[in-house]
Amino acid sequence: METSVQVAVRVRPKNSRETMLYENVITCENDSVKIIDSEKFIEKSFHKVFGPESSQEEVYNFIAPLVDSCDKGISSAILAYGQTGSGKTHTMFGQPQVYGIIPRIFSHLFQVISSDYTVLFSMIQVYTEQIYDMLQDSKLVSPLTIRQDPIFGIYIPNLTEYVVQSPEDGLSLILKGETNRVIRSTKLSSTSSRSHMICQITIESTRPNEKGNLSRSKMQLCDLAGSERIEKNQINNETMKEAININKALCTLGSVIYALKRKNMKYVPYRDSKLTYLLKESLEGNTRLYLIATLSPSSIQSSESISTLRFASAAKEISLNAKVNEISVADNKLIQRLQKEIKYLKDCMRVNKNTENLHQKLWELQQENDRLKEGMGDFDMGKILEENNKMKIQLKKIMEMTGNNFDFGEIDRDELDKFCDRFQSAQTNRNSTPLASSDLNSKQIEVRIRSKNNSVERRVTNFHRTFEQQEKDREMIDRISLNQKRLRKIEQIEQFRELRVKEAVEKYEQSKQLEMDVLKKTEAAKEKQFSEMNIKKLREIENARKVMEKAEMEKERALQDLMRIRQRKQDRSPLVSAATQQIFLPKIN
Ligand SMILES: Nc1ncnc2c1ncn2[C@@H]1O[C@H](COP(=O)(O)OP(=O)(O)OP(=O)(O)O)[C@@H](O)[C@H]1O
Ligand SMILES: [Mg+2]
Incomplete structure (x- = not known):
């Protein structure tokens, strides 16, 4: 329109x-x-x-x-x-x-x-x-x-x-x-x-x-x-x-x-x-x-x-x-194009190192994650912070006892040494009850906190990295599963189309066979008809030949009769001239 x-x-x-x-x-x-x-x-x-x-x-x-x-x-x-x-x-x-x-x-x-x-x-x-x-x-x-x-x-x-x-x-x-x-x-x-x-x-x-x-x-x-x-x-x-x-x-x-x-x-x-x-x-x-x-x-x-x-x-x-x-659906070009498309998608999948590899990688990362999480159990941030706080409180108490101001955030090694010396002398002077062995060495406490903190930070960073990697892999897998979905759909269509083509080819072959059969039958019928006609004609020719032979024989016989009649005539009148004979006698071929 x-x-x-x-x-x-x-x-x-x-x-x-x-x-x-x-x-x-x-x-x-x-x-x-x-x-x-x-x-x-x-x-x-x-x-x-x-x-x-x-x-x-x-x-x-x-x-x-x-x-x-x-x-x-x-x-x-x-x-x-x-x-x-x-x-x-x-x-x-x-x-x-x-x-x-x-x-x-x-x-x-x-x-x-x-x-x-x-x-x-x-x-x-x-x-x-x-x-x-x-x-x-x-x-x-x-x-x-x-x-x-x-x-x-x-x-x-x-x-x-x-x-x-x-x-x-x-x-x-x-x-x-x-x-x-x-x-x-x-x-x-x-x-x-x-x-x-x-x-x-x-x-x-x-x-x-x-x-x-x-x-x-x-x-x-x-x-x-x-x-x-x-x-x-x-x-x-x-x-x-x-x-x-x-x-x-x-x-x-x-x-x-x-x-x-x-x-x-x-x-x-x-x-x-x-x-x-x-x-x-x-x-x-x-x-x-x-x-x-x-x-x-x-x-x-x-x-x-x-x-x-x-x-x-x-x-x-x-x-x-x-x-x-x-x-x-039986269009060859369409099928070729779809096959090309499927090949392209399969190639894409191969470029992406195929899904199995990715699944394997993801599984490995998950395992690693679990291991890290288990490891984190010892370095639970909450626990460490709690421990930190406890230590800070103890330090604060010590500071109050010694009358010193000490900034815990940025611990200076010299400052800490001085503080410890002062603390020791104060201890001796005041003759107070000694602290528990774990509280005694502030340097050790600080080093321990720092090393724990560093180790935790490292692990947290590693964990984040692993997590990011997993996210990327998951995105990749999503894309691949989308590709797979598409591929499945195309394969379904292709299978369907192949089926239709197969059906069409089968139908075509059946009809061709049918045609051949009909042709053969027709040819056989024609041949039969032809040979019957030939036999009939041969018979007719045979009959005609017989008739002709018969006629020939009759002609021969008639000639012989004629010859005999002439002979008899000649015997009866010998004066009849040859010329007259030519005029009156019929010409015999
Ligand atoms: N029918 C409308 N009602 C309300 N606001 C509109 C209407 N048409 C356009 N605007 C507003 O006008 C501004 C320009 O519109 P828009 O970006 O669609 O223009 P454009 O033709 O796409 O321009 P360009 O060719 O530069 O991309 C936008 O802020 C848009 O929200
Ligand atoms: Mg615009």
């Missing part, structure tokens, strides 16, 4: 600075938007217009039909386009309490699909014309490449795709990915996105339909980086490079949209930027495409708002013909 790109415009509320300094130049009426600013004027209508007071829910309802039909194998895409600071990220992601489109999609999606579907999620950002995995590469160190596959279309090798089993899984992945997005504070927004972000949700059926095919649809959810005026005094190289790349990609997107709008254009410059190449399948017409153009209401951005409206209006004229994506 032919449709056009569905376009909505969303005007955000003014922020406090704009309220103080700038006029409002935008008016929304039903589904049309008007910008009037001194000599500038534009009015355009769209499928939907959301004013500054519109809620996230209302905006979500506009794109909700895409999710309603996501299990039918029809791919879709949502693009948020607009000037920097106009509200794209707010619309696509939002914040807790006011979540935007992407988090809402997950809760809606799991109400629509049954357990016969697998949901995969990946998140990428295009930063300065390089593609990065947002769920893996927080430091932007491993740029990825784009490839094209006859079955799976455009894809990114080595991009991690996570299996999402609940809305919560989806939300936690989105939040994780968002923390890796390149953002910067600009004049218009303190958290301006400096990369184009694409979230991809793939919905695959695991149960073939009546035609034996599996449906597969992809949702591309794109929060673009906002265009920005590059100013002469923008001397920071990095921000300048970012802005140039953002504007270049948006410019290519504009060229693609205008080329598609003109319909008869032979060349559409998809490959001129990574962004448009990644969005190629969504833009070229086989998907359902929604565009949300965001606007700032204030006069300071009226020129940019006008160009956004022109872009959105051009997009509205692009016609689409969304197709159902189905893959035959």
